[in-house]
Amino acid sequence: MRLWTLIKQQLNVAFSLSALRWYARHDRKKIAGGIAIAAVVIASLVPLYFSVYLKFLEAVFFAGLNIGQPEILLTLTLVFTSFVVFFIGIAFVMSTFYFSRDLSLLVPLPVTPGEIVGAKFAVVLVQEYLLVVPLLLPAIIIYGLHMGAGIAFFLAGLVVLLLVPVLPLAVVSAVTLLLMRVTNLGRYKDFLRLVGMVLLVVFLLGINVLVTKLAPMAQEEMLALLLEEEGLTRFIARLFPPALLAARALTAGGAASVLNFLGYLALNLAGVALTKFLGERLFYRGLIGGEEVSARKSVSLSRLERKMAKVSSPAAAIAAREIKLLVRTPIYLFNSIGILVIVPVALLLPLLMGDAVDPLLAIFLQPGNRFFVNLAGAAFIAIMGAFTPASSSSFSREGKQFWLSQVIPVPPAVQIRGKILYSLLLCLLAVPLVILLSVFFTKWSPLELLLVIVLGLCGCLPPVTSSLLIDLLRPYLDWDNPQRAIKQNMNVVLGMAAAALCFWLLYLLGKYLYGAGLPEYRIYAALAIAALLLGYIPYLVMLQIADRRYRDIVSP
Amino acid sequence: MIEIRGVSKSYNNGAVKAVDNLSLSVRPGEIFGFLGPNGAGKTTTIKMMVGLLQSDSGSIVINGHDVAKEPLKVKASISYVPDYPEVYEKLTGLEYLTFLADMYRVPQAVRLARMKRFLKLFDMTDAVEDLIQSYSHGMRQKIVLIGALLHEPEVFILDEPMVGLDPRSAHNLKEYMREHCDRGKTVFFSTHVLEVAEKLCDRIGIISRGRLIACGTMAELKEQAKSTGSLEQIFLELTES
Numbered sequence: 010m011r012l013w014t015l016i017k018q019q020l021n022v023a024f025s026l027s028a029l030r031w032y033a034r035h036d037r038k039k040i041a042g043g044i045a046i047a048a049v050v051i052a053s054l055v056p057l058y059f060s061v062y063l064k065f066l067e068a069v070f071f072a073g074l075n076i077g078q079p080e081i082l083l084t085l086t087l088v089f090t091s092f093v094v095f096f097i098g099i100a101f102v103m104s105t106f107y108f109s110r111d112l113s114l115l116v117p118l119p120v121t122p123g124e125i126v127g128a129k130f131a132v133v134l135v136q137e138y139l140l141v142v143p144l145l146l147p148a149i150i151i152y153g154l155h156m157g158a159g160i161a162f163f164l165a166g167l168v169v170l171l172l173v174p175v176l177p178l179a180v181v182s183a184v185t186l187l188l189m190r191v192t193n194l195g196r197y198k199d200f201l202r203l204v205g206m207v208l209l210v211v212f213l214l215g216i217n218v219l220v221t222k223l224a225p226m227a228q229e230e231m232l233a234l235l236l237e238e239e240g241l242t243r244f245i246a247r248l249f250p251p252a253l254l255a256a257r258a259l260t261a262g263g264a265a266s267v268l269n270f271l272g273y274l275a276l277n278l279a280g281v282a283l284t285k286f287l288g289e290r291l292f293y294r295g296l297i298g299g300e301e302v303s304a305r306k307s308v309s310l311s312r313l314e315r316k317m318a319k320v321s322s323p324a325a326a327i328a329a330r331e332i333k334l335l336v337r338t339p340i341y342l343f344n345s346i347g348i349l350v351i352v353p354v355a356l357l358l359p360l361l362m363g364d365a366v367d368p369l370l371a372i373f374l375q376p377g378n379r380f381f382v383n384l385a386g387a388a389f390i391a392i393m394g395a396f397t398p399a400s401s402s403s404f405s406r407e408g409k410q411f412w413l414s415q416v417i418p419v420p421p422a423v424q425i426r427g428k429i430l431y432s433l434l435l436c437l438l439a440v441p442l443v444i445l446l447s448v449f450f451t452k453w454s455p456l457e458l459l460l461v462i463v464l465g466l467c468g469c470l471p472p473v474t475s476s477l478l479i480d481l482l483r484p485y486l487d488w489d490n491p492q493r494a495i496k497q498n499m500n501v502v503l504g505m506a507a508a509a510l511c512f513w514l515l516y517l518l519g520k521y522l523y524g525a526g527l528p529e530y531r532i533y534a535a536l537a538i539a540a541l542l543l544g545y546i547p548y549l550v551m552l553q554i555a556d557r558r559y560r561d562i563v564s565p
Numbered sequence: 566m567i568e569i570r571g572v573s574k575s576y577n578n579g580a581v582k583a584v585d586n587l588s589l590s591v592r593p594g595e596i597f598g599f600l601g602p603n604g605a606g607k608t609t610t611i612k613m614m615v616g617l618l619q620s621d622s623g624s625i626v627i628n629g630h631d632v633a634k635e636p637l638k639v640k641a642s643i644s645y646v647p648d649y650p651e652v653y654e655k656l657t658g659l660e661y662l663t664f665l666a667d668m669y670r671v672p673q674a675v676r677l678a679r680m681k682r683f684l685k686l687f688d689m690t691d692a693v694e695d696l697i698q699s700y701s702h703g704m705r706q707k708i709v710l711i712g713a714l715l716h717e718p719e720v721f722i723l724d725e726p727m728v729g730l731d732p733r734s735a736h737n738l739k740e741y742m743r744e745h746c747d748r749g750k751t752v753f754f755s756t757h758v759l760e761v762a763e764k765l766c767d768r769i770g771i772i773s774r775g776r777l778i779a780c781g782t783m784a785e786l787k788e789q790a791k792s793t794g795s796l797e798q799i800f801l802e803l804t805e806s
């Protein structure tokens with residue numbers, strides 16, 4: 010029962026429940042403000058969600074129904090959701106297990122390491138539900154309603170929904186526990202761990218590819234297989250085989266359903282047991298010594314002098330400071346750059362799967378679709394830019410060190426320019442990915458590639474400046490644990506919502522211009538200009554308020 | 566030089582009056598000690614001087630510039646060492662120093678000479694390439710001190726600077742303060758340690774519950790308190806009640 014107490018305490022801390030209760034009683038205004046913000050976030054995401062995601066799910070369902078495999082919708086979303094849980098979980102697990110400050114309070118308590126890991130696991134699990142529910146629930150409802158399923162289906166669907174994140178998280182946890190134990194090697198620890206994380210992703214995807222490749226087959230065989238009963242489902246589920254059990258548990262009916270469900274349940278329980286087992290044995294050994302940093306000894310005077318003599322302009326120096334702090338704080342690194350590392354690997358996956366995807370790609374890449382392919386490339390860069398919380402937590406991350414920014418004689422406008430510069434530099438990291446994309450799939454000409462990159466970087470500006478503005482308006486400085494600055498910072502969510510809104514506007518503009526029959530190059534130009542304008546407005550607002558904000562913000 | 570006129574500041578919507586109608590002036594070439602018991606309002610006053618807090622009323626003029634109206638001009642000519650040194654843990658000491666030198670636009674040759682001198686003075690040369698994360702409290706304080714000295718500020722403002730420094734560094738700091746003032750610059754520091762104030766300062770201001778209750782040279786203070794004893798006695802007499 011200690012475990013249960015720990016879990017409750019951890020959830021309480023992670024979601025600030027006590028603080029919320031206190032505010033509910035003492036400061037209603039603050040609560041109302043929080044609710045208003047949440048409403049704005051949801052309202053800005055809803056149109057995108059309904060018009061894109063739900064429509065997509067419906068389309069998948071009817072496509073499946075046409076070839077007599079309606080369950081494909083469930084398989085697809087189950088696999089997809091499992092993957093999302095998995096990827097998001099890597100940074101989540103790493104930060105929650107190893108980089109939360111409360112560990113120094115928990116470790117001396119008379120609880121076992123397995124119990125701490127269990128409680129932390131529960132926290133990550135609950136956070137993952139926030140993603141799993143909106144991704145998976147509509148698929149279950151769409152399938153259930155169209156197939157006229159009964160109450161039993163929906164109940165089973167609910168249980169499966171609750172189980173979905175368990176196994177991927179257990180795998181991530183187990184591997185993370187191993188990784189942290191093996192890389193607990195002092196000086197190059199952080200670097201080793203980042204490399205380890207990437208290798209982990211490559212390794213797990215590699216297994217998938219291997220499984221997929223085990224039985225090479227000809228085009229006709231493949232087609233025949235896909236058209237078999239459950240063919241497509243089995244094919245997709247090869248990416249994450251347990252999803253097949255879950256899908257069958259929901260669709261097979263009768264005893265088959267029950268058996269598949271039991272199998273799925275057993276797998277999940279086994280995953281949890283494995284995590285607990287490894288947690289008990291490895292957790293402390295990966296954790297302890299984690300705070301130690303190496304002190305380099307020998308100091309050569311001539312090298313020192315060279316470094317001392319390096320002069321930069323204030324804006325450049327601020328950008329450089331931001332980058333150094335980001336790269337050297339593992340939790341920031343995993344969150345901001347991790348996604349840029351994981352995506353290319355995921356991109357390579359279909360390539361390695363070879364023949365199977367080629368026909369699909371060929372359709373997408375038809376000469377007539379070139380215009381859309383180019384826009385998709387640009388959108389990819391912009392979305393990658395919007396997904397790194399680098400700018401939406403830029404002021405918050407300064408935390409208790411914000412006083413320095415307030416006392417230096419550098420105009421706030423210059424400091425903000427430094428932050429924009431640094432955010433755009435991070436967006437540049439998406440460029441190699443696009444080049445990779447081009448080499449393997451889209452085969453852009455150099456001119457097209459340039460167009461995609463320039464357009465994409467223009468598209469990065471609105472998310473960068475609008476999320477910086479949000480963070481300037483309500484910086485979260487009073488944290489004692491870097492993970493709070495980025496993970497429990499509402500501004501990160503708000504920033505993404507603002508980005509979604511900007512992209513939505515750009516999408517509407519593009520759609521309108523395309524409908525109006527404008528030549529393609531004009532649409533590109535119009536979108537680029539619109540993006541720059543959209544990005545310029547928050548910048549102007551920041552310039553207006555910067556001096557006052559830097560004066561009024563009381564650093565903790 | 567520093568001109569503080571009628572400055573007040575309260576926290577929590579007026580519930581706590583931290584600084585109450587405070588006026589004082591510090592002349593160039595002076596070491597001014599700002600003395601008071603815990604919670605007297607020293608840190609609050611200093612934060613208002615360096616632009617970290619806004620005063621509710623009154624004005625602060627440093628080197629001829631009003632802190633509220635020309636903050637950048639004030640900031641360029643002062644430097645500030647806080648009581649608790651919060652610095653970027655993930656930078657090395659050297660990176661922190663170059664960052665500050667860039668912020669204050671210290672020319673290359675000058676920063677090179679000063680960094681070398683102060684690193685040596687505070688015995689930090691060996692640690693300067695380590696991450697600040699690995700520094701002890703005193704080392705952090707020293708790196709902030711060095712950073713604050715790189716642009717040779719007209720007015721050097723320190724909050725409880727001797728707390729946490731080892732005796733040799735504290736001694737070197739005091740020596741440097743003297744030297745700084747001999748060149749016509751100003752030092753303003755707060756402390757609750759009487760001996761430091763007594764030995765080092767040209768003039769002393771005593772603050773208690775947000776009010777300046779005495780200000781002047783040691784001789785003047787003694788007269789004011791009608792006592793012939795040490796600063797400790799004066800201090801106790803004045804801050805009592």
Ligand SMILES: Nc1ncnc2c1ncn2[C@@H]1O[C@H](COP(=O)(O)OP(=O)(O)O)[C@@H](O)[C@H]1O
Pocket residue numbers: 576577581582583601602603604605606607608609610
């Ligand atoms: N952030 C704050 N919020 C509320 N009260 C504060 C805050 N900071 C200081 N105070 C109060 O203001 C008074 C003066 O504090 P301070 O200036 O820190 O004193 P000193 O530096 O002389 O010890 C104290 O009563 C203290 O409790």
Ligand SMILES: [Mg+2]
Pocket residue numbers: 607608609648724725
């Ligand atoms: Mg103080």
